Amino acid sequence: MIKQILFIALLTHSITSFAVDRQQHLSGGDTTVNRHHASAYSAHSANIKSVQNILRFNGGNKFFEEPWAESVGSVSSQDGLGPLFNNNACQNCHVRDGRGHSSEALNNQQGSDFSTMLLRASKSELSDTQKTAISLGLQANVGDSCIGGQLQHKAIFGIKKEASQAVSYRYLYVSFSDGEKVQLREPIWHVKGISCEIDDDTVLSARVAPPMIGLGLLALIDEQDILQQEDINDENNDGISGKANKVWSIATQSVTLGRFGWKAGQPTLRQQTAGAFLGDMGLTTDFFPTENCLAHQLDCKASPSGNSDGVNYEVSSVILDKVTFYAHHLAVPARRNAYSRQVLNGQKIFNDLGCQQCHTQSYTTGKSETFPELSNQKIYPYTDMLLHDMGTSLTDFDKYSNTVNGDIPVEFLALAKEWRTPPLWGIGLAQTVDPNATFLHDGRARTLLEAVLWHAGEALPSQQKVLTLSKKQRIELLAFLADL
Amino acid sequence: MKKSTKTFKKTTLILVLASATSLITNSAFASFADDKAHRQTASSAVTTEQIKINYVKIAYAAYSDSYSTVQTLQKNISAFLTSPSQLTLDNAKEAYKLARVPYQQSEIMRWDTDITINSDLAKQGGLSSVDDWEGQVNAWPLNEQAIDYVKGNQTSGIINQKKGEKITIDYLIKQNGVGGEANVTTGFHAIEFLLWGQDLNGTNPGAGERSFNDFQTDKSGACSASNCDRRRDFLAVSTQLLVNDLQAMSQEWSAKAAQTAGTLANNFLNSEDAIRYILFAMKSMATDELASARMNEGLVGKDVEQEHDCFSDLSHVAIYYNFQGIRNAFYGGYQSIDGKIIEGASIADLINQKNPALFQEFDNAFNSIEKKMFTILAVGEQSENPIRFDQIIGQNDEDKEKKVALDAVYELVSLSTSFDKLEAILSIEALTISGDGD
Numbered sequence: 001m002i003k004q005i006l007f008i009a010l011l012t013h014s015i016t017s018f019a020v021d022r023q024q025h026l027s028g029g030d031t032t033v034n035r036h037h038a039s040a041y042s043a044h045s046a047n048i049k050s051v052q053n054i055l056r057f058n059g060g061n062k063f064f065e066e067p068w069a070e071s072v073g074s075v076s077s078q079d080g081l082g083p084l085f086n087n088n089a090c091q092n093c094h095v096r097d098g099r100g101h102s103s104e105a106l107n108n109q110q111g112s113d114f115s116t117m118l119l120r121a122s123k124s125e126l127s128d129t130q131k132t133a134i135s136l137g138l139q140a141n142v143g144d145s146c147i148g149g150q151l152q153h154k155a156i157f158g159i160k161k162e163a164s165q166a167v168s169y170r171y172l173y174v175s176f177s178d179g180e181k182v183q184l185r186e187p188i189w190h191v192k193g194i195s196c197e198i199d200d201d202t203v204l205s206a207r208v209a210p211p212m213i214g215l216g217l218l219a220l221i222d223e224q225d226i227l228q229q230e231d232i233n234d235e236n237n238d239g240i241s242g243k244a245n246k247v248w249s250i251a252t253q254s255v256t257l258g259r260f261g262w263k264a265g266q267p268t269l270r271q272q273t274a275g276a277f278l279g280d281m282g283l284t285t286d287f288f289p290t291e292n293c294l295a296h297q298l299d300c301k302a303s304p305s306g307n308s309d310g311v312n313y314e315v316s317s318v319i320l321d322k323v324t325f326y327a328h329h330l331a332v333p334a335r336r337n338a339y340s341r342q343v344l345n346g347q348k349i350f351n352d353l354g355c356q357q358c359h360t361q362s363y364t365t366g367k368s369e370t371f372p373e374l375s376n377q378k379i380y381p382y383t384d385m386l387l388h389d390m391g392t393s394l395t396d397f398d399k400y401s402n403t404v405n406g407d408i409p410v411e412f413l414a415l416a417k418e419w420r421t422p423p424l425w426g427i428g429l430a431q432t433v434d435p436n437a438t439f440l441h442d443g444r445a446r447t448l449l450e451a452v453l454w455h456a457g458e459a460l461p462s463q464q465k466v467l468t469l470s471k472k473q474r475i476e477l478l479a480f481l482a483d484l
Numbered sequence: 485m486k487k488s489t490k491t492f493k494k495t496t497l498i499l500v501l502a503s504a505t506s507l508i509t510n511s512a513f514a515s516f517a518d519d520k521a522h523r524q525t526a527s528s529a530v531t532t533e534q535i536k537i538n539y540v541k542i543a544y545a546a547y548s549d550s551y552s553t554v555q556t557l558q559k560n561i562s563a564f565l566t567s568p569s570q571l572t573l574d575n576a577k578e579a580y581k582l583a584r585v586p587y588q589q590s591e592i593m594r595w596d597t598d599i600t601i602n603s604d605l606a607k608q609g610g611l612s613s614v615d616d617w618e619g620q621v622n623a624w625p626l627n628e629q630a631i632d633y634v635k636g637n638q639t640s641g642i643i644n645q646k647k648g649e650k651i652t653i654d655y656l657i658k659q660n661g662v663g664g665e666a667n668v669t670t671g672f673h674a675i676e677f678l679l680w681g682q683d684l685n686g687t688n689p690g691a692g693e694r695s696f697n698d699f700q701t702d703k704s705g706a707c708s709a710s711n712c713d714r715r716r717d718f719l720a721v722s723t724q725l726l727v728n729d730l731q732a733m734s735q736e737w738s739a740k741a742a743q744t745a746g747t748l749a750n751n752f753l754n755s756e757d758a759i760r761y762i763l764f765a766m767k768s769m770a771t772d773e774l775a776s777a778r779m780n781e782g783l784v785g786k787d788v789e790q791e792h793d794c795f796s797d798l799s800h801v802a803i804y805y806n807f808q809g810i811r812n813a814f815y816g817g818y819q820s821i822d823g824k825i826i827e828g829a830s831i832a833d834l835i836n837q838k839n840p841a842l843f844q845e846f847d848n849a850f851n852s853i854e855k856k857m858f859t860i861l862a863v864g865e866q867s868e869n870p871i872r873f874d875q876i877i878g879q880n881d882e883d884k885e886k887k888v889a890l891d892a893v894y895e896l897v898s899l900s901t902s903f904d905k906l907e908a909i910l911s912i913e914a915l916t917i918s919g920d921g922d
Contacts, residue, residue, distance in 0.1 A: 037598040037757070039764075051897045058776030058897075059784075066777070067665035069627035074634075074682055074794055077787035078625050081664050088664040096597070157630075157663050318785070435601065 020344060024362070027425040027484070028214055028332035029377030040333045040429045041097040041213050047373045048329060060326025063319050065091035068281060070156040071306035071314075080306020080314025082282040083159040083293065084152035086118045090323070093117070093209035093280065097330050098433035100209035102187065102443030103167050110166035110190055117208040117443055118280065119151040119165060119191065124408045125201040137246030137255035137412050140265060146196035148294050150279045151204075159299050163198065166190040169444075174453050177468045182453060186393060187444050189401040196296065198399040203410050205396040206442035207262050211433075213426045214381060215260065215269055216328025216374045220365035223257050226385045229360065240357045240458050242386030245420070247412045250274075250287045259385055262422075262441040263414035270324040274315075277323075283314045328371055332379075332425045335483050346480025349473055354462045358421040360384040382424035382484065389417045391456025394440070417457060428482040448481045449474075513585060516819040517811040517850070522827060525836040525843060530829035535816065536758050538828030540742050540749045542818045543593055545826045546809075547734035549586030553821065554730050557583050557675075558723050565699060565716050573696040577679050580672075581798055586821060587622070587672070587730075588805035592813050594618055595765040599755040600748070608746030611736055620660060621729050623668040624792050628677045630659075630667035631718065633709060635682060642669065643714045651717040653725050670725055673792070678719045680795040687788050687878025689869070691797035759910075762831060766813050767903045774806045775896035783889055788874045799873035800864030807857045807896075811850055838909050845902050849895060856892035860885070 026032040031045035044057045067089040068081040087093050093100050093116045100116025122141035126134070133139040143149035147162045155161045169185035176182075191204060198204075227244055234241040245258030249267040258264035266272035274287035284291060284305070289312070293300035306314040315323075337343050350356065359382040367375045395406045396416040406417030414420075419441055427448065430437045438446055445451035455463040469477065516522055560579040564572040593614045606612035629640040642648060642659060649655050659669045668674055681694030697708035699716050709715070741747035752758055778799075782790040791799040812818050816830020836843035863871040863885055871885055879886035 038601040039598055049901070051894055051900075054771065054897050054900055055776055055780055055893070058772045059781050061772065062777040062781055066625060069625055069666035070629075070664055074628060074789045075625045075787060077785055077790055078666075079627075081666070085664075088666060092665065154663070 020339065021362075022339070023378060024380050025335040025338035026378075027335060027380045028217055029365075029379050031217065031329075031331050031373060031377060032334045033331040035333050036336060036429060036432065038096060038433055041211060041330060041426065041433050043331045043333075045216075045329045045331045045373045053325075053329075053373075056322055056325045057329050060322040060324070063090075063315075063323050064094075064326055065089060067092075068283060071304045076306070077316065077319065080283050082154075082156035083291065083300040083303040084162060084297070085154050085156075085282040086150075086152050086280045087115065087154070088281060090276065090281075094212050095209075095434040095437070097212040099211045099430055099437045099439075100443065101434070101436045101438040102206070102208060105166075105168050108168070110168045112166045114153055114165055117206060118153075119189070120205040120207060120410070121147050121149060121151060121198065121202050122205075122410050123199055123201050124203050124404065131409075134409050134412060137258075138248055140247070140411050141409070143294075144199050144202040145294075146193040146198050146296075148292060150292075151191070152279075152282070152292075155300075156303070159303060160297070161194055162297075163191060163193045165192075174467065176471075176474070178471060180471065182449060184450055184453060185444055185446070187401075187442055189397060191399055191401075200399070202399060203396045203404050203408055203416055204399065205263075205410055205416075208438065208441060208443040210262065210422065211426060211430065212327060212330045214332040214379070214423060215330065216371055217332070217365055217377060217379050218259060218381060218383075218385065218423065219269055219328065220368055220371065220374050220377075221363045221379075221381075221385065222366045225363055226257065226259075229384045229386060238357065239461055240354075240388070242358065242384050242388060242421075243413065243418070244386055245411070245413050258412060258414075258420075261411075262419055263411040264385065264387060264420040265411040265414065269327045270320065273324050273327055274320060277315050277320070285313050285315045285320050286317045287320075289313055328374065332381075333429055335428075337479075337483050340479075340483075342476050342479045343483045344480075345473075346476035346478070346483075349469065349477045350480055353465050353477075356382075357462075358384050358386070358388055358459070359424055360421075380425060383421045385420065387414050387418040387420050388459070389415075389457035390419050391417070391460065393456060394419065394442075394454060424481065424484050426484065428484045449478060452477075452481075514819050514823070515589070515805070515808040515811070516817040516825065516827070517808065517815050517854070518819075522817050522825070523815055523832075523847065523850075526829065526833040529837055530833040532759050532834070534829035535762075535831060535834060536753055537742075538816050538826075538830065539758075539762060539813070540737055540753060541826050541828065542812060542816070543590070543749070544734065544737035544739070545818045545820050545824075546586050546590035546593075546812075547730065547737055549821050550583065550590055551727070551730040551734045553579070553583035553586055554723070554727050558727050561675075561719060561723050564696070565720060568696045568699045570696055573679070573699075577796065580676060580679060580796065581801060582821070584672070584793070584798060584801050585805050588802050589809040589812060589818065591618075591622070591806055592765050592769050592809035595768045596748070596752075596761060598764065599757050599761050600751060603751050605746055605748065605751055610747050611732060614733070614748065617729065617733060620657065621671045621726065621733075622673065623660075623665075623671055624673050625666050626668040626673045626677065627664065627666040628682060628795075630663070631669060631674060631677060632715065635684060638710070643718050644711050646711060646714075648714075651714060651721050653721055653728070656718075656722055656725060670722055671729075672726065673795075674722050675719065675726065676793060676795045676798075678715065678722070683789065683795055683797060683874070685874075687875055689872070689875060691872070692795040759831075759834075762813055763903065763906065763910075766810050766831075767899070769806065770810050770896045770899050771903075774803060774810070775893045778803055778806065779889060779896075780893045782873070782877045783886065783893065785877075788877050791873050791877065794874070797864075797872040797874055800860050803873070804857050804861040807853065811854070814846065814850065835906060835909075839905075842902065842905055842909065845905075846899075849899055849902065853892055853895045856888050856895070859888045860892070 030047045033043040033046045035043055069079045070081045071079050081088050103111030103113035105111030121144035151163050168188045172184050173181045229242050230244055231241050232243045245264035246255050247258035247267050249256040256267040260266040260272040274285040277283040277285055278288040362380050365377045395403045397403050404416050408416045410416050439451035557579040560576040564576045596614045600613035611617045632641040632643045656669045680692030683692045695708045697706055700706035700712055702713045736748040742749040793799045793802050815832050817827030876885045876889050
């Protein structure tokens with residue numbers, strides 16, 4: 001009887017919707033949560049059931065969302081902020097566990113809202129030894145001599161700030177073949193060191209806080225599944241040349257596949273989290289035990305640390321592990337209308353345009369004893385986890401906001417023009433979670449359509465095809481993206 | 485040293501208070517669901533509309549009590565500043581403690597982002613959400629050195645900026661979170677720090693021990709720390725701001741507000757997600773905010789001040805009444821500090837009519853958790869050798885009170901499973917969620 005029903009179901013399936021994957025609304029497999037409100041990104045994996053694991057997740061959440069105080073606060077496990085920092089709580093950049101935004105700026109004015117984004121800085125005039133170390137994945141880059149590897153725009157009381165920063169926009173229009181126009185805004189960055197000058201050869205790279213969902217699943221994609229998509233020299237001549245980043249893993253003391261961050265500069269979520277604690281909040285951990293004060297920042301170096309609670313780091317390893325566990329288990333929300341005709345048509349257009357060449361639809365995660373809930377899940381992240389040339393306009397820039405040579409390495413093997421394909425799952429809820437959220441690494445795109453239209457470099461042929469879509473097809477494509 | 489808690493009753497606690505300030509009545513510390521009669525479910529069917537209307541009444545009562553108890557706090561602080569003495573300081577501290585009772589019960593209202601984020605309520609002249617408003621009222625952790633001197637730094641904080649701007653409400657609002665969000669300059673915990681000072685006793689008994697002479701006038705010659713006038717201003721002004729904030733919030737939930745577009749009450753009543761929001765708030769408070777952030781992280785960590793009322797050592801009161809807020813939301817009622825009962829159609833009724841077994845599951849769990857939470861309250865309040873939450877943090881896991889607290893955590897988190905069942909029964913969107921800022 002059961003077999004019969006199954007047979008009929010299969011038959012019906014094959015007639016009405018050939019090749020439609022009927023599981024794909026569960027973007028994160030069994031971990032997927034059925035949520036679509038402002039808190040849609042804040043749930044833990046649906047299949048976490050044990051009290052111990054819920055407590056670990058919630059414990060991580062506490063330290064992710066509550067602010068850290070400067071040293072030496074009464075709550076000693078939660079102090080040590082700064083001396084230099086970008087923000088004082090993870091959640092303040094990753095708004096409701098979602099993405100950040102770039103500043104608004106009215107016509108001809110500068111916006112200075114850098115509350116959910118930051119600028120990285122790396123020198124491009126390097127010694128041969130440095131170049132070699134970077135090309136081997138032994139070293140990320142060499143930081144600017146004035147502001148270091150990242151511009152921290154805030155400082156605790158009594159400490160000199162590093163630099164001022166602002167953004168304004170120049171507006172341009174692209175036209176579809178049916179005549180409809182879309183306005184795009186291109187950022188112009190205004191950056192100036194306060195007590196010193198930023199180096200002439202420094203490459204600045206703008207990074208908006210990315211969403212936190214599904215990261216533990218991405219961590220469990222088999223390395224071979226990622227590497228076999230590589231085609232560094234485009235030997236198959238399809239115009240797409242995915243490249244894996246090779247980065248230094250502190251835990252294993254070896255060069256490893258880079259998975260996380262806009263340029264895939266971090267190998268694991270623990271290292272990514274520890275890196276953000278230090279770089280963004282000025283909090284030391286077992287991975288990064290030294291405050292990031294530069295030689296010339298004497299006040300920064302003299303500032304007291306938050307280690308006084310008998311732990312060697314401002315963020316204890318126990319707390320770092322909890323936040324790492326949290327970062328692994330933020331669940332991806334289920335799709336809402338995956339099988340509607342409009343959305344399915346949009347999905348077909350997405351594939352026909354070639355978007356799936358980089359935005360790889362699906363994987364099955366590997367097995368992990370540490371993360372059983374995340375193991376063996378069929379997932380739909382829409383990323384190949386590889387670096388791609390995204391064109392001149394999206395390339396990193398210098399202190400005058402001029403685009404730099406795209407072939408300069410800025411973060412291990414990742415070049416100034418290259419970005420890791422970001423996962424698209426959950427992206428349709430980005431502005432439900434935070435109406436201020438914007439898209440692309442520097443937050444320039446106010447809508448998903450703008451983000452699509454900024455694609456260039458390897459994605460240029462696909463972007464050109466988008467411009468020829470009919471109005472109906474464009475609506476379908478966007479309906480598909482909005483449903484993710 | 486462990487004292488029996490059998491003899492402790494909430495009325496014992498009230499009598500201590502009543503001697504300190506005549507403004508407090510005997511029912512002040514009672515909670516609605518203490519009485520078994522209030523935990524019964526309705527015999528006839530309830531509608532979601534009735535539940536929503538009742539919930540607004542409960543919210544209004546809890547915020548009105550919060551408003552009136554901070555007014556009482558203000559009166560006691562005025563008396564203290566007029567004539568600083570141990571007695572007037574102790575009265576102010578007792579009034580702070582009383583104000584925590586309704587406020588902590590009201591915190592269940594906080595998880596309202598989902599129903600307010602697209603409503604643009606602030607543009608209509610009122611408050612945008614409880615969650616946004618809360619940051620000025622109850623923010624924690626608080627970096628006390630942004631306010632006043634601390635051990636090892638006698639000149640830190642706004643109070644010790646001799647030539648700093650005059651301390652006004654606008655100034656404190658402007659300074660709140662400057663140089664880091666933990667640089668809290670407003671709300672309950674700022675007042676708590678001013679009244680008690682730093683708790684330097686570690687896991688030993690004792691809260692902060694600030695001298696009342698910190699609040700003598702500069703010209704009196706009796707000022708025991710520098711800049712007493714600025715400290716007095718800070719205390720008076722931050723208290724006034726708290727009064728204003730609670731007045732504003734209680735106005736958002738009045739019967740009149742419920743009829744007025746743009747208020748939180750009206751927005752709630754018109755929200756299709758109102759019931760889901762109540763369940764979501766209960767689950768978030770129980771399994772995440774209370775069990776994890778406010779209890780477990782202190783209990784399993786080694787940081788004795790990882791507790792919300794770390795200066796006053798009143799966390800046992802704070803967490804007990806947070807739990808009462810959950811029970812109030814579930815059983816659909818609230819006992820006012822003047823003894824008045826507000827009750828009506830409840831989530832419990834709704835669950836019971838859909839699935840009596842699940843109601844029983846919740847009811848059993850709440851009864852069991854109540855016993856444990858009450859033990860924590862009782863040992864904190866017993867007159868001889870009280871054991872406060874920071875002392876429990878310092879205990880070994882096998883010690884009696886620590887075990888009770890950890891069991892309460894376990895049972896609170898275990899409610900997740902019951903909420904999962906509830907979600908399936910009511911066919912609503914998943915409630916699986918983390919907290920939403922603190």
